[in-house]
Amino acid sequence: MNHPAPLPAPLYQGSVNTWECDEGGHLNVRFHLERAMIGLAHMARALEMPRAFIAAAGATLVPREAHVRFLREALPGAPLTMHGGVVQMDESEATLCLDMRHGDGAPASCFTFRVAHAETRQFRAFPWSERTREAGKRLACELPAHAVPRSIDLSKAPSAITRQAAIDAAAARIGGALVSPDQCDAFGRLRGEHFVGRISDSVPNLLAQWRREAGEANGATPAGAVVEARMVFRRFPRAGQLIEVHSGLVEVGEKTIRLVHWIVDPERGNAWASMEALALTFDTTTRKTITPSAEARARMEGRLVRLAV
Structure with a gap:
């Protein structure tokens, strides 16, 4: 090819x-x-x-x-x-x-x-x-x-984000972390990959049960994968500062789900970064996408929240 x-x-x-x-x-x-x-x-x-x-x-x-x-x-x-x-x-x-x-x-x-x-x-x-x-x-x-871009609209302006707005939107608190010196760059600020790392570490708190049920229904061993994402970097925390991840499902498709993650400062309440991600669940044996049942998708749709990157 x-x-x-x-x-x-x-x-x-x-x-x-x-x-x-x-x-x-x-x-x-x-x-x-x-x-x-x-x-x-x-x-x-x-x-x-x-x-x-x-x-x-x-x-x-x-x-x-x-x-x-x-x-x-x-x-x-x-x-x-x-x-x-x-x-x-x-x-x-x-x-x-x-x-x-x-x-x-x-x-x-x-x-x-x-x-x-x-x-x-x-x-x-x-x-x-x-x-x-x-x-x-x-x-x-x-x-x-x-x-x-295939499934994410980059023309939309980033949202105004605060910790309180995440709470008011009923977004789930799925992660809490501390910035360590080894995660920071030469300027003392959190390196870019660790924003995504905090989200990746936290997502099981939101989706583990969904993925387990999808796997059981399809006789598969499930895992998740992001296929497209948009990150907005707002402020860069330094060593010793705290991070919270507040997240929610905003769309459920036939094979994919759309999530929005807000990474916030729990002490001052303002934003560090935000991310929109399109993700799927796949079978780790066949490497093929798992299609959840209509009933499973309906249950997930009951958990939708209003968040934007």
Whole structure:
């Protein structure tokens, strides 16, 4: 099968470790995002921003939003290679595509980031240098077809989010965590992959029974997988700060469910980040999607809440 040519800039390259895989036997979403954050650092170098992710950096790339499509699962030992390009660049922000492929060239996951060129004290955006603008022109690319949003509307503005609004919407508190120093970057802020990691760790508190029942009804061993997601990064907590995850089902389809997760500061009540995710349940033996019964879907529809990313 022919696959699209790689994007201009070589970024992350490595393979899947067994300990990075979850109960589904494939690379967990947290580690897809970890590779994307590595990719951003290599992308900074390609944009003539050397050492942009060291503590002494004067400027760096700060993710504002990310859209992700998970296209083909990555199993233990699988080689992975990422390339990137610049889809759009304005005065102080840019849209970057980071495309991670399997060894045969098939897409594994594809990330479209909106990033800001920011100083490293208050992390305020400021204009790109002329050198970086010229690099951006050299790395210009079209968004690959497999990166285009399929089931998530990116045109919707992010919601106003607070902890109290989550409680008022009857969203379930599914996670509580503490930011540790080893989870933080050189600037002392929580790394991007750990936002998703906190959600991934917490989702069983919302969906474990649903997945177990779906598996029993189909004679399968179930696990979950995200197929598409949108992340909105709002503030970056530091070591010692607390995290809560409040989540809810917002749509139940024939084979997929749509969830919205709000990651909040339980002490101040404001938002750290939010995520919309389209997910499915699959059989870990056959690797095929499990279709819940109409009765099971009806029960889930009774749990819908009004949340938006």
